[in-house]
Amino acid sequence: MALRIFNTATRQQELFVTAQPKVVRMYVCGLTVYAPMHIGHARTYCFWDTFRRWMEYRGYHVIGVINYTDIDDRIIAGGEGGLGCVDLAERMIAGFRRDCRALCIKDYAAYTRATDFIEEQVSMVARLIEKGHAYVQDGEVFYSVSSFPRYGELSRRAVDELEVGASGRVEEDVARKRHPADFTLWKPSEPGKPAWSTGHEAWPSGRPGWHIECSAMSTALLGEHFDVHGGGIDNLFPHHENEVAQSEPLCGHPWVRYWLHPEHLDLRGVKMSKSLGNVVGVPDLLARHTADEVRWFYATHHYRTKLPFGWDLLEQAAAGYARIKRLVDVLAEKLVTASCTGAALPLGDYSSQREPEHRAARLRHTFTSGAFAELSEKFIEKFAAAMDDDLNAPEAMAAMFDYVNKLYAAGVESRTDAADLLPAYRCLTAHLAVFGVEVARPELYPELCVDYAVPPTTAAAAGRGGDGVVDKLLTMRTEARKAKDFAKGDMIRKLLIEAGVEVEDSPQGTRWSAK
RNA sequence: GGUGAGGUAGCCAAGUGGUUAGGCAACGGUUUGCAAAACCGUUAUACGCGGGUUCGAAUCCCGUCCUCACCUCCA
Incomplete structure (x- = not known):
């Protein structure tokens, strides 16, 4: 059994092999921080969190970097309304972090801001000019698409056809560009707007264009070759295409091993926009559903399909999840009252050295013992096979329902022996955690809870309080x-x-x- | 105009050549003081439509209808 993931670059499922054993270097395109995160963003980042958790389940160490694009037209425009650009951006970043925590998204190794990496971006632009991949026009630097033969390969777009879809905004610049698809690497700022000096005569000051920040920051933190890069599907073109065009000529070899692109939400005909005032933010979501219900809902659809969003569908998913949550709660209540300390769980050992993709969760032995050991083993096998098959969460969930049904059918509710109940409890909660559903009680599974996005500190935090x-x-x-x-x-x-x-x-x- | 994705039972959704995916909802039964929960069963031999290939097609091929997304800022 080995992990396979769909690589956008090849449009195929590929065996997942990292450049460095046991380590996954991953760069996720984050938000342009001009407006709060909404349910669409939440889906994307919940997917990345599940992806990361599955890698960790499989024994990898994930070095994840996510960025904030904190300089851009919309931020400058938003900053004019009294709130400065920096304050606007920082406020949005704080909101993003708060929302991610609320959704049980685990912290990344690093959160980078585009404006913290201006030097790296300037240096990159300069080197692109030197190598003939970019040119200066009235203090503005453009990337020359025709200098990179593989341009369009990632997103499968023919460069010449891009002219057809040229918008008004592109036409504005078209006279100054050598090719309509050429894009900005650096542009002069208007007076009074944020600007940085470059030390280059032909393009002395201004600000970076969109795209270059991700090339610069990913390379700065993860090196010139890393394993996984991605973001919402909308980033495929032009953002990721342009990133490749900027990065590969400089590093001189294939830059990213696997490209992943989770699909968007399908709002079922309803446009969600600021002007309509119907943007559903993460707090709105969490006002109506718990975080575990939301995470479960996001996992009900495969990440490469559109996820239809509607409150009715969320209810439907939550109703299904309730069935699983009930068993978790019932088990916890039994275990707490039956004093599970005497439960004889088997000890782990270091008997073998295996590759990460062949390694199950480290504490697997604590949930494959007792009366339900065989059920648990079968469940784990099915669950893992589904997740290994390009993160097929819906199929993994089906396996979980099957497991829960069989536990009920096997009379789990009438059992009282902690040696039987605790392993089942741990098995369920450990696999729920893959979806970001963090419901184990710390006193029953401290080894799992300590690794939660927001580790619960008391029994009340994971269950109900003293009512x-x-x-x-x-x-x-x-x-x-x-x-x-x-x-x-x-x-x-x-x-x-x-x-x-x-x-x-x-x-x-x-x-x-x-x- | 170009490119891509998709149409699977009342609803949501896996599956891409051959053994019941799964969930929600509804109904019937077991259980219960009545409920709830759980269990068993029914709705359900479903795959947009029309052809073709094959011993066998939701799955492959041809045609056709419909939906959506992207091509411009987007997670």
Whole structure:
């Protein structure tokens, strides 16, 4: 079993082999920070997070870099409205970080700002001019598309056909360009607008064009050859095409090994735009659904297909997830009350050295023991095969549903032995975590929780807190039911349901969950 | 105009030549004081339409209809 991923550069699934064993160097195109992140961005970055988590599950160390493009026309325009460019950008960056944490996206190794790498960009532009890949025109530097024969290869576009789609904005510059597809590497700034000195006579000051920052920053942090580069599908052309054109002539060899492009959201005919005022931000999303529900929803579709977005579809996904979450909660409650400390989990060992792609999660032995060991093994096998097949999350989820169904069918709810329950609990939560669904309780699985995007510090953080009122009402209800006063018992239940508390009776007692 | 993706049961969605994908919803049954949850079953031998290849097609080929995206800033 080996990991295969779809490489946009070849339009094929390829065996995933990193340049350096056990290490994945990955660069993700981040946001142009002029507006807050919305649900579309969230899908993209949740995918990258799942990708990263799957690499880690497979035993790789992921060195991830993500950037902020913090200088651009829209930022300059936005900065004019009283908020300076820098303050606007920094505010958006803070919002992005906050939203990512809220969605349980794990931190990257580095978050780079385009304006922190001006020197590197200037140097790159200068070298492109030297090598004849760029030219200066009235203080502006253009990249010469015809100097790079492979231009258009990544996005499969014929350069000459690009003329047809030329917009008004492109026509403005067309007279000054040698080829209509030539793009800006450096441009002079208008008076009073952010500008940097270059030390070059023909293009003394100004600011970098879009594209060059990603070439410069990825190379600065990850070197001249790295494993994975990507961003939303919209970046394929022109952004990534241009990045390749800028980078390969300078490094002199193929630059990026695997290109990945997650698809966009399909808003089902509704345009989401600032002017319509219907942009759904991450806080809007989290006001209606929990982070684990949102992450589950994002994982319900393959990353290379459009994800239809609608509140109804989110509800549908959440209903399915509830079935899995319930089992996680039931197991946790049993384990907490049954004092799982005595559970004899097998010890791990270092018996073999294996390549990352052949290595399962380090703590696998802690969830493949006990009464459900065989079910767990089969589940892991199916889950891993699906994820190894170009991150086929929907199929992996199907395997999880199957696993949960079989656990129920095998009578997991009536078990009391922690040696059986704890491994199943760990197996479920460890694989949920691949999707960014972080629901394990630290006291039951500290080794997993410590690695969460936002490690929970108390039991209450992962489960429900001390709700004394609910417990008291349920005690009253239980007493009423014992006394056959069902009218009173039902009244209490009705009140609780109206307050958003689901009540379930079972031979083992009554459990509740917040809805 | 050019390029690409896709149309799979009421809804969502995997699957790309041959064994029930899976989930949601609805309904029936078991269970329950009644519910909820769980379990069993039904909706469901589904693959836009028309041909062709094949022992066999959702999957390959030809044609056709429809939807969407991109080609200009976009995750």
